[in-house]
Amino acid sequence: MSHPSPRRTRDPARKQAAILAAARAVFAERGYENATIREIARRAGVTHGLVVLHFSTKEQLFVAATTPDPESLFKGVLDDDVTKLPERIAASFVHRMEASDGADPVIALIRSAAGDQQAAKALLQTLQQTAVDGYARVLDIPDLATRVNMMGAHLIGVAFSRYVLADGPVAAMSPDELIARLTTTIRTILFD
């Protein structure tokens, strides 16, 4: 038995990782309001009590599960050649979203904004702060936070049409066309 199923693991770190992975999937599929700790526990193969022991509340589990790792978020994006930054941001966003199978923080964010909004606000703040901190490493412009937040708003809107509702021309265009259009818009938002 060299590959124990995640449903049967006894390793605490593995259990925690299994809970977070199950939470990401359930929050993305159902939205924050309709997600339950019970279903997350079931999918992770652990007890309801263990999830509560590790994460206390649904909101805390949501933030822990959906907060992206900055290193993976900015992989290949931050670079001294700032003139090509819009291309790299656009390509990284589209490739990440296309591969995410719906379990991306931006999707979770959109699907958590319907009901009680504390969880959604906490996630938006985390995402935007992570983005501002990252771009501050390569960009030195006075209204950086505002520009990065406007860019974030743009990407949220595109994700809404293309990946959440998946409807209309924004959803139908090829990844390459989307990258080209986003590159132009991101360049304007960051530098014009």
Place this chain on the structure above:
Amino acid sequence: MSHPSPRRTRDPARKQAAILAAARAVFAERGYENATIREIARRAGVTHGLVVLHFSTKEQLFVAATTPDPESLFKGVLDDDVTKLPERIAASFVHRMEASDGADPVIALIRSAAGDQQAAKALLQTLQQTAVDGYARVLDIPDLATRVNMMGAHLIGVAFSRYVLADGPVAAMSPDELIARLTTTIRTILFD
């Protein structure tokens, strides 16, 4: 009694208008999933049965209540001077949203995307088609639908941060600053 309260009106057209106004408010406040016909009926001062008689289902009531009137949507926006179109779109959007008190179709759209998405898709299609039809009256560009839908995605993302979650720099900036930033982005999306 020259000003009968809307709770007591006997005029069918008025009752229908009262139902639609109550529906707009309830869908915007609670999101699609949490809105109930019962609460909409109560706020409109009519019976549950009358709402069902007029609109059959919650989804049909949602689409009827949130579909914007194209004339009011494009008031002051469509004009032969196309060079200033981005300014007029940006100003119209911001003024409409600032005055909407949360009861705008774009807010309803965002707050309906968490659960069952048929209602949200129907509303997104209606909003985008209305926009494409409107701008086709003054713009003659081959990929108009794609550009208008990308602009729509941008406005949805801005509304998400500023008017739904109401958090961060996008929510904090003045209406005039937002109009100036949107004008630049919209010009790029429509014409670059």
